[in-house]
Amino acid sequence: MTEISSDVIRGYNDTIILFLLKDEPSYGYEIQKQIRSLSKEKYIIKETTLYSAFTRLEKSGYVTSYVDDSSGKKRTYYKITDEGKAYYDSKCEEWQLTKEVVENFIYSKEQTGESL
């Protein structure tokens, strides 16, 4: 089975995370679990990737973080900002365009009916 290349998806980690934060604040493990299930176990994001994305997003002002230990566990939650929402929208548009462009050059088995 082909595995997803981390180089390719890297540019979209931020988009994926912002999507999951869109409705409510969330924390590391929860986001990781959601990515796993929404991608049907095809993409398992690494802790370090996640942390580096959080740091980057926070630095750019797209998310803010706060610590919540009301559940007994100390957890860092991330909350999307208005800039983050705008950034997410622009990334979505960018993806549509990327997809459109790249698709023109992708050889698909279904289209030709041949197998390699």
Add this chain to the structure above:
Amino acid sequence: METIKKYMESLFINMPNTPEVCKAKEHLMEMAEDKYQSLKEEGISDNEAVARVISEFGNLDELKEELGIAEEVIKNETVASKREIIPLSDVKEIISDFSMAALIRSLGILMFICCVTPTMIVNSRLGGTLMFVMIGLGIVAMVVQASFTSRWKHLSLGKCAIDMDTAEYVKEERRRKAVKNTACKCMGIFLLVTCFVPSMYFRSRVGGVSIFFMVGLGVFLLVYAAGASNIYTRILGINPQNTMGGTYSKGSGRVIYDNPNVAAVMSVYWTLAVCVYLSISFLTFAWHITWIILVIASLVQKVIQEVYGRRE
């Protein structure tokens, strides 16, 4: 959970010790712990949970850019990655070898200090012979003690490191030996301070001989205690201080000096103080008052620690 912690420590051992890295480590640990506990709550076995956390953890290369430490890590790693982790079994051997060396070394010094006493007790020929025998034994002791430590020479060349487990073991060992060590030091100082007392009661040779023996024993105890405790500090200080591995010696209560000159002086401080004390005492034979030098030395040490040092 222990396995995960150890895994994290080993990942971070060569990372520079900066606030960003500490924060990242703390944060990643928090995430890993959360994940581990959640997996267990979901009914996954301990082994499997640990395996999943570790296999899905990723590697720190990704963080290097994020934390703006790429350059430093590269610099560190050219030195640090070549560092060989000393296995715990070796560390145990090192401790026993250096303790043995300290014991033999102090016995040698005892021989040197007491070597004049035979000439004060017995007739000149036998006394002279005994004196040279003692000097000879002292020299033999110095050679033998060096052979114990020479096989570990590479330790101080900055090619080795210890992991967290070993650091914990060394700290525990030091705690265990602390009472014995302090007792040795106190006894040593006590002997040095009171060595003139017998000569006040016994005017003759006995008084003179007892001074040498008590000074000898006192120095023996001090040198032994210092040598034996020094090895723990040395092992704990082996990891480069600018990396996360350097934080393993934390909580050891050791006083560190940022100023290299002060650090150099302080490393030989007590040897120096005892030398000054003995020189002045033997020159003036004012033993009844010179012990005050040791008290002053102890006070001066406290002052220097307050001004230049900081506790780990």
